Amino acid sequence: MTILYRAAGARFTLEVTLNGQRRSGQAEPRMLLCDFLRHELQAFGVHVGCEHGVCGACTILVDGIAVRSCTQYAAQADGTDIVTAEGLAQPGTLSEVQRAFAKHHALQCGFCTPGILCSVAHFLRETPEPDEQRVREMLSGHICRCTGYTSIVNAILEAAATMRKGS
Amino acid sequence: MKPVAFDYYRPEALSETVALLADKGDEAAILAGGMTLGPMLNLRVVRPHSVIDISRIQALKTISVAGNVVITGAGLTQSEALRSERVAREVPLLAMALPWVGHFQTRNRGTLGGSVAHADPSAEIPLALVACGGTVVLQSRRGKRRLAAPEFFVGALVTQRQADEIVTALEWPRSPPDAGYGFTEIAQRHGDFAIAAAACSVRLTNSDRVERLAVGVGGVEDRPIAIDVSGFLGQAAGDIPANLSAHAASSVTPMEDRSASADYRTALTKVLVERVVNSALDMARLQRARLQ
Numbered sequence: 001m002t003i004l005y006r007a008a009g010a011r012f013t014l015e016v017t018l019n020g021q022r023r024s025g026q027a028e029p030r031m032l033l034c035d036f037l038r039h040e041l042q043a044f045g046v047h048v049g050c051e052h053g054v055c056g057a058c059t060i061l062v063d064g065i066a067v068r069s070c071t072q073y074a075a076q077a078d079g080t081d082i083v084t085a086e087g088l089a090q091p092g093t094l095s096e097v098q099r100a101f102a103k104h105h106a107l108q109c110g111f112c113t114p115g116i117l118c119s120v121a122h123f124l125r126e127t128p129e130p131d132e133q134r135v136r137e138m139l140s141g142h143i144c145r146c147t148g149y150t151s152i153v154n155a156i157l158e159a160a161a162t163m164r165k166g167s
Numbered sequence: 168m169k170p171v172a173f174d175y176y177r178p179e180a181l182s183e184t185v186a187l188l189a190d191k192g193d194e195a196a197i198l199a200g201g202m203t204l205g206p207m208l209n210l211r212v213v214r215p216h217s218v219i220d221i222s223r224i225q226a227l228k229t230i231s232v233a234g235n236v237v238i239t240g241a242g243l244t245q246s247e248a249l250r251s252e253r254v255a256r257e258v259p260l261l262a263m264a265l266p267w268v269g270h271f272q273t274r275n276r277g278t279l280g281g282s283v284a285h286a287d288p289s290a291e292i293p294l295a296l297v298a299c300g301g302t303v304v305l306q307s308r309r310g311k312r313r314l315a316a317p318e319f320f321v322g323a324l325v326t327q328r329q330a331d332e333i334v335t336a337l338e339w340p341r342s343p344p345d346a347g348y349g350f351t352e353i354a355q356r357h358g359d360f361a362i363a364a365a366a367c368s369v370r371l372t373n374s375d376r377v378e379r380l381a382v383g384v385g386g387v388e389d390r391p392i393a394i395d396v397s398g399f400l401g402q403a404a405g406d407i408p409a410n411l412s413a414h415a416a417s418s419v420t421p422m423e424d425r426s427a428s429a430d431y432r433t434a435l436t437k438v439l440v441e442r443v444v445n446s447a448l449d450m451a452r453l454q455r456a457r458l459q
Contacts, residue, residue, distance in 0.1 A: 003187065004177035008216075029175035029218070032209070051168040052206035059272050065246075067276045071205025075175045076198075076220055119272055140357045141270030 006075050014078050018043060019087025027074035034058040036074035037084065045085035045114045049143075056142035059115035060084050066122035085114030088121055096166070097121070100159035101152070108146035116142050116152065124160055128167075132157065170208035174217040181226055181306065184219060184333055189308040191217050192330035198222065199242055202269060202277035203285045227280070227335060230254065236302075236338040241280020245269070245292075248279055258339040260368055263350040264295040270358045283319075284334045286326045288422070289361040289386030293320055295350065297391040298366035298383030302338040307331045313338070320390040345458055346370050346379075347451025349443030352386070353435055355426065361386040362427045365415075365439035367447040371455060375404045382411065382440060387421045387432045394418060394440070404448050412441035 006012055006029045015024040018041055025040025032051070037043040037060070046069055049057035053071040060069045061083040089095040094102070097120050107113045116139070123130070123138045130138075135156050139149060173196075178184045188195065196215035198204050199222055207213045221227060227242030230253055237257050239248060248254050249265040268274055268282070268291050282292040283303060296303070296316040303319040305312050305328060319327050328334060342348075352364035364385040370378045382394040394415045399407050421432035 002179065003183050004175075006175040008172040008174045028172070030170045030172050030208075032169070052209050053202060053273060054206075056270075056272060065275045066272050068202075068205075068272060071201045071209070072276070073175070073201075073218075075177070076201075076222060122275075123271065137266075137357065138271045141272040 012075075014040075014074055016041075016077055016079070017081045019083055029073065029075050031074045032070050033072045033074050033077050034060075034069035036077070037069060037082070040074075043084045043086060047111055047114055049111070054143070055112070056119070057112050057115045059118045059142070061118050061122060064122065064125075066119045083118065083121070085117050088117055095121075096162050097124070097156065097159040100155040100162070104151045104155040104158065106147060106152040106155040112142055112144045112146075116144070120156055120159075124156075124163065128160060128164060130157070130160055168209045171211060171214045173208075173215055175220065176217060177220040177223060179223060181224060181333075181335065184221055184224065185306055185308050185331070187217075187219050188331045188333060191219075192332075195219050195330075197284070197333060199281040199284075200244060200273075200277040202273045203281060203287070221333070232257075232341070235341050237341055238304075239279050239337050239339065241278060241284070241334045241336055243279050245274035245277050245279065245282075246271075249274065257341045258299070259342055259346075260299050260348040260350060260366060261292070261295045261339060263348055264291040264366065267291045267350070267352055267358075267361070267364070273358075279337055280334045283337060284326065284328060286320050286322075286324050286390065287360065288323045288389050288391070289352075289364065290391075291350075291352070291361070291364060291385065294364055294366050294383050294385035294391040296337060296339070297385075297393050298368060298381050299339050300381060301340065303334055304336040304338060305329075305332045306335045307333070311335075316391075317393050323389040342368075343370065345451065345454045347447040347449065347454060349446030349450070351439055351442050351446070353439065360426075363387050363432050363435035363439055365436070365443045367440070367443040369404075369444070369447040369451050371404055371448070371451045373455070375452070377402050377404055377407060380407075382415060382444065384415060384419060384436055384440065387419050387436055389422060392419070404452075408441050408444045408448070411444055412437045415440040 047057040049055035058069040194216035227240040349367045352361040366383045385391040416437035421429040423429045
């Protein structure tokens with residue numbers, strides 16, 4: 001049993017698995033996890049919106065769980081397995097959900113999209129047969145000012161159906 | 168938006184945590200899921216010298232049963248509690264309240280104990296705890312103590328927790344099989360802070376009279392409150408929803424803020440209490456029919 005200690009203002013080296021690769025970078029205790037991922041590891045798919053857990057743009061997968069990366073600190077994440085939008089499909093290919101988003105015009109400016117895609121990855125793993133209400137409840141954790149959500153709901157429902165057929 | 172610089176401590180054991188709190192409690196903040204403390208740090212509403220991260224203490228993430236209570240560890244996430252069959256079966260009111268707490272993404276990290284320790288007046292978990300007759304378990308180097316929920320919550324963001332104490336667990340009375348429950352709330356958007364919320368638990372006799380009853384209201388006063396329902400015990404169940412909701416509305420002293428006037432909160436108290444009492448009665452009758 002030991003207490004991990006990081007002094008205020010002091011930089012330390014942090015190691016995580018990011019999209020399947022061991023990566024390390026520098027952080028100090030107050031550095032937000034989203035800032036660490038963007039500034040230190042160049043994971044620019046992590047979008048920073050409200051910075052207080054409301055808008056959902058910064059949502060990522062930590063150990064498979066969809067969580068905000070703006071209300072946790074880099075210091076908390078050492079040793080975790082992180083997936084950002086860049087890691088949801090092999091480079092150059094699209095996941096079923098991404099393909100459905102393109103088909104249904106489920107994005108316009110695209111700022112909220114990476115966070116939503118991360119949420120959907122966890123959500124469909126837990127809820128492979130969602131109805132529209134479940135999808136809308138899950139989406140309530142994301143703010144999109146372009147689409148009016150309908151196209152996003154349609155894309156997620158179609159992707160879920162396609163994935164069920166494929167599995 | 169960045170927090171002030173802080174010392175970061177991550178203990179792995181409860182004993183280490185209480186030792187740290189004994190030393191630094193006055194200027195430390197306990198970080199669990201960070202769904203409330205995170206925003207407060209980022210907005211610099213709080214400026215702690217030290218942050219004590221308890222999110223990796225496995226001993227705080229358990230669900231257990233002791234006698235007539237279900238004990239949920241303070242570090243259990245709201246999602247984990249929502250997935251628990253034991254919670255669904257034995258603490259149905261908590262299971263009903265949890266889908267109202269924030270969103271899928273915040274419940275994945277937000278904890279039961281964090282919500283209770285933070286004590287937002289409109290928070291659902293504190294309200295469910297009050298309406299269940301639950302208990303908050305606190306620990307410090309001075310020892311362990313247990314406080315009944317209505318006693319623990321003092322005011323908006325104010326509780327009986329002392330600076331050297333940590334909320335370690337919540338105790339929920341195990342639900343009898345014939346009990347009925349109801350929970351609902353009104354917010355501007357699903358997952359937002361409730362303008363008003365209500366919870367009810369009830370047991371009926373075979374002749375459809377009220378045997379046990381509890382009604383709680385959240386978001387209306389500066390803390391979740393239990394309505395005095397002693398006058399309704401023994402009454403015919405069919406008579407109580409209208410009278411009880413009027414009684415609840417006349418017994419609250421509502422807050423007023425930018426999202427709602429005091430009058431609106433009084434009106435919501437009446438409507439929401441009537442709804443949860445009706446739901447709880449329906450469920451109790453259904454349970455009774457199933458058991459017979």
